[in-house]
Amino acid sequence: MKKKFVVETTYCIAVAAIPEAFYSDIARNDAQHDEWVQLLAIDEIDGDLTTPGYTETLTPEFLKAHPTLLVDTRHFDPRFTSRLLEAIGDIDDQTDGVLFHGENMQALSLMRTRYQQQVRCVYIDPPFNTSEASLLYKNEYRHATWMTLLQQGVLCAKPMLNEESVVGVAIDDFENDNLSKLLESVFGSSGRLGTLVVETKPSGRTNDRFLATCHEYYHFFGLPGTTAQIRFFPLSREAAAAYSEVDEIGAFRWRDFLRTGGFSTPEERPNSFYPIYYNPASREIRLDCFPGAIEILPLDSNGRRRVWRKTPPSFWRHVSRREIKIEQRASGVWKVLLIDRIKEGTRPKSVWVDRRYDAASHGTKLLKKLFGEAGFGFPKALGATRDVLYVTLGESVDGEVLDYFAGSGTTGHAVIDLNREDGGRRRFLLVEAAYYFDTVLLPRIKKVSFTPDWRDGKPDGLVAGDKAERSPRMVKVIRLESYEDTLNNLGMQRSDEQQLLLDGREAGGRDGLKEQYVLRYMLDVETRGSRSLLNVRDFVDPTAYRLDVKRPGSDESRAVHVDLLETFNWLIGLTVRHIAAPQTFNAAFERDGEKRLLLKGRLKQEDDGLYWFRTVSGTTSDGRRTLVIWRKLSGEAEQDNLVLDAWFTRQGYSAKDSEFDLIYVNGGNNLENLKTPDDLWKVRLIEEDFRRLMFDVEGL
Structure with a gap:
C-alpha cells in the first residue's frame, strides 16, 4: 500500500486577495466569465451611481466592486497560475x-x-x-x-x-x-x-x-x-434584557440571596445557615448583632429554614464590594438580594x-x-x-x-x-x-x-x-489518484515463456502456480517501475510525470500530469510560505586546460531556456525551514550540476547559511552539504525521501 499522488491542484482565490495587476487577464477569461454567470448569476447584477453593474465584457472595476468572487485557476493556463501564486505570497x-x-x-x-x-x-x-x-x-x-x-x-x-x-x-x-x-x-x-x-x-x-x-x-x-x-451559547435577547441595571463593571440584576430547591437546608449546608443583621435607618449590614439592627434568617415563604447562597466569608466579600442590598417587601418580609452579573453565555445542554x-x-x-x-x-x-x-x-x-x-x-x-x-x-x-x-x-x-x-x-x-x-x-482543491487509477497504471514486464507457463492447465486452481505467481511475484516484481507505484527515473522532468486517471462519474480515462510538487509538499508536511514561478535559463559551456567543464559567461534567463527551475519554501511540521528545488534534467549530468551551482549562487542561496534547515533537490548534485545538529544531511535528494514517505504507511 502506498499513499496516492496529487493528480491536480487548483486554487479558488477571492478577487480581494489578488493583486489588481491580474484583473485585466481575469476579466478577459471566457471560461471564468461563463462559470460566474451560470453559478452566481452575475449577469443579473445591476449597477448604481457608485457601483458598476454587469457587462458582457467584464471590467477590472466590476471585479473590484465584487471582492468575494472566487477566481478558479482551473480556468487559466499554468503560467498565469504560477505568476499569481508567486505574487500572492x-x-x-x-x-x-x-x-x-x-x-x-x-x-x-x-x-x-x-x-x-x-x-x-x-x-x-x-x-x-x-x-x-x-x-x-x-x-x-x-x-x-x-x-x-x-x-x-x-x-x-x-x-x-x-x-x-x-x-x-x-x-x-x-x-x-x-x-x-x-x-x-x-x-x-x-x-x-x-x-x-x-x-x-x-x-x-x-x-x-x-x-x-x-x-x-x-x-x-x-x-x-x-x-x-x-464554548457557551450567547444569551438570548430576552435573557440579556433581564440584566437591566448597570454599574462601572457592567450589566447586572438583583437575585434572591436565599437558596431554595435541592441541598438548601441547614442539615445539608450547615455553613450557609447564619443570621444577617441590618439597620434600615443607616443601611449598615453586619454578621454580628448591633444596636438598631434587625435579624434576618434564611426562611422561605412557608417559614421553613433554608440556607443562604454563600458562606459568611463569601457574603462579607460581596458586602465589601457593595454587591448586597436588603429591602422590605409589601408583605413586611425583609429580602436579602445579591448582584447577579450578566453571563457570557449559557452552557449548552445535552438535548437540542x-x-x-x-x-x-x-x-x-x-x-x-x-x-x-x-x-x-x-x-x-x-x-x-x-x-x-x-x-x-x-x-x-x-x-x-x-x-x-x-x-x-x-x-x-x-x-x-x-x-x-x-x-x-x-x-x-x-x-x-x-x-x-x-x-x-x-x-x-x-x-x-x-x-x-x-x-x-x-x-x-x-x-x-x-x-x-x-x-x-x-x-x-486537491484531486487524488484513486485506487482504480493505481491498478490501471500498473505496467507488467513478462516474457513470452513466462506467459506460456501461466496459461497452462496445470497452473490453474486454488494455490496453483498462477495464483502464487500473482501474489508473490507479479505484484512485487513485474510492476516495478510502474508510474502509479512511483518511478523516480521519471523525476528528470517534474512537469511530465503522467498517469491515466479515470474521469469522475464515468469509466473513461485521460492522461494527466501528476503534481509532483504538491504531492511532495504533503509528504514532508510542508506549510507552504512561497511558491515561485518557474524560471528558465540557457547556458554555454567550455573546458579549461585541465578539461574541467566551465560556464562560458553567465546563465541567461530566457523564456525558451533549456534549464528549468521552480522552488517551494516553507516549514515542516517539526519546525524546519525548508527549501525545495525542482529542476528539469537534460541528461548531461555534468552540465546540469554546473548550471545548478550557478543558479544556486545567483539566487543568493548557500548551504552554509542558516536561512534554511533543509534543502531538497531532485537529481544527483554537487551542492555543498553539511550535517545538521541531529546528524542528518542538510541537502537531500527529493527522490529518496519521496520514495520513503510515499510507502511509509505505518499506523494506517
Missing part, C-alpha cells in the same frame, strides 16, 4: 479551506504529517448503516465492515489531534451503541466528553415500527487527559430542539435555495452543524476543522458562516470521493463564499463590509 496563511477529492483514508494518510497535532475539531457524519439510501457510501454495510470503516478513519485522524481537540461523530439509533464503544476503545473512557441528542426531524420518521424517530446523536471525545473546553436543526427545512430546502434543486440526499441542517462547531471549537477562532465524510459541504458552509459572524479564521479540511464533489460540494463553497443569502439558485443580496472582508480568501 504566503500561500498556506491565506488558505481558508482545503478540499480533497479522493477516498477518505487516502486523503487522511496524505495530510496527516502536515496537520500533525493541529486539527482542533474533527466533525464527521458517516453513513448511518440503516435502510436510508446514501449516494455513494453503502448504508447497509455488514456490521463488521461498517465498524472497520469508522475505526480506520478515526485511528488515521487521531495523530492530527492535540489535547484541546474534540472529535464529534453523528449517528442514529441503529449503530449508536456500537459507535460509542468504538470511540471509547480509541480514546478511552477519560476521553469521553458527552453525548448530544438533536431533534433533526420534528415530524418523526413515518416508516418506523413503533416510535417515530425524530432525533440523532452526536458523540464527543477528546484524547485521554483532554483539556477541551466547551430548535427549528434550525430540522434537516428538511435547513438542509434539503437550503440546497434548493442554493441550486434551485437539492441535488443531494439527506444533507445535514446547517444550523445543527454550525452550532456543534461553535461549541466544540471552544474560544478558538482560528483552528482547523476536519470532515472526511464531507457530503454536500455543510461543514465548510458552517465554518464560512462562523467566520463571517465573528471575524475568526477557522479553516475547513473537507474530503469527499463521490461525483457530487463537482456538482454540489465545490459549487456550494463557491456560492456561499460569494454571498450568504440565496433563493432559487440565485443570490438574494450581496455581501459587503465586514462580512465581505471575513469571506474566504483562498480555497485549495
